[in-house]
Amino acid sequence: MRRSPADSRLVLGADEAARLLRLARTLAADPAVEPLAFCAQARAAARCVPRRVAASLRRFAVDGGVGASLLVAGLPVGRVPPTPTNNGSHVGETTELARVQAILGSVLGELIAYEAEGAGRLFQDVVPNPALADRQQSQSSAVELECHTEQAFSPLRPDWLSLACLRDDPRAVTYLMSARALTAALPHADIARLREPLWELEVDESFRHAAEFVLGEHRGPVPVVHGPAHDPRIVFDSDLMSGVTSDAHALLAEIARAYPRLRSAHVLRAGDILFVDNRRAVHGRSPFAARYDGTDRFLVRGFVVASLARSAHARAVGSRTVVARFS
Numbered sequence: 001m002r003r004s005p006a007d008s009r010l011v012l013g014a015d016e017a018a019r020l021l022r023l024a025r026t027l028a029a030d031p032a033v034e035p036l037a038f039c040a041q042a043r044a045a046a047r048c049v050p051r052r053v054a055a056s057l058r059r060f061a062v063d064g065g066v067g068a069s070l071l072v073a074g075l076p077v078g079r080v081p082p083t084p085t086n087n088g089s090h091v092g093e094t095t096e097l098a099r100v101q102a103i104l105g106s107v108l109g110e111l112i113a114y115e116a117e118g119a120g121r122l123f124q125d126v127v128p129n130p131a132l133a134d135r136q137q138s139q140s141s142a143v144e145l146e147c148h149t150e151q152a153f154s155p156l157r158p159d160w161l162s163l164a165c166l167r168d169d170p171r172a173v174t175y176l177m178s179a180r181a182l183t184a185a186l187p188h189a190d191i192a193r194l195r196e197p198l199w200e201l202e203v204d205e206s207f208r209h210a211a212e213f214v215l216g217e218h219r220g221p222v223p224v225v226h227g228p229a230h231d232p233r234i235v236f237d238s239d240l241m242s243g244v245t246s247d248a249h250a251l252l253a254e255i256a257r258a259y260p261r262l263r264s265a266h267v268l269r270a271g272d273i274l275f276v277d278n279r280r281a282v283h284g285r286s287p288f289a290a291r292y293d294g295t296d297r298f299l300v301r302g303f304v305v306a307s308l309a310r311s312a313h314a315r316a317v318g319s320r321t322v323v324a325r326f327s
Ligand SMILES: O=C(O)CCC(=O)C(=O)O
Pocket: 126, 138, 145, 150, 161, 163, 173, 174, 175, 283, 284, 285, 299, 301
């Protein structure tokens, strides 16, 4: 079935938004203290999501839709706490929007957390941090966050990430480039080369404070593109990846050059929840000016996997958190 671009944007009706907020209030567990109870409540609530919304998420889960992302718009945010200046206070997870994010994520798959990222919490505050303003990290602002697969270096990376916007900034643009757009734009010979395992990856600096990694700090070589030609998958990180040959390295630069022309741009508005298919798209963010006065852009991020089985060896029995050394 052909899809129209409208498939990548779901604007909630007032009834649907009200229903989702009512469901959010059934998540009484504290996600920090009782993550398992919280996930169980989110799963139960996921069964009661309005039909049109659930159908849209399930379609998106199957093939990523046209642009490998789904934007859910139309949720009221209510009173939002001041934007913190680092991700250590975990205030985003106290909001109703984060609970709706968890419920919708549970329609897609299973919520998951990573001990090495955001203190192992189910939700991470994505806010500008003055100490990281010019780093290649989600808490940067002064520099463009270059396009990346989330946790490109890890075989246990999330299948989807969700970005719920509590406070917007009209100058901050979230970018997405789908593997489909990239493979349609590059010459066949380049795509064939990108399917060969010619690239190495380093573990992200935000993960490196963790214990020794079972897989070491240097990963690969891996291909950049894999999967069927009609539904290609991508693993890419302009910051952490390098080619094992000079030709392979040059191809990374070619992808980076194609990205500004192939990417879609989303200025997230308060109440938006953007789901990104982390297998079928890379994402990034424009620079923007931070003020550090409580009014900065404020996103809550969550991770979702299609199956918990893949990471069973890396989590304690019953836990949702991937132990750091397995990342
Ligand atoms: O701030 C954004 O729009 C995206 C940041 C990002 O890459 C992330 O949080 O994973």
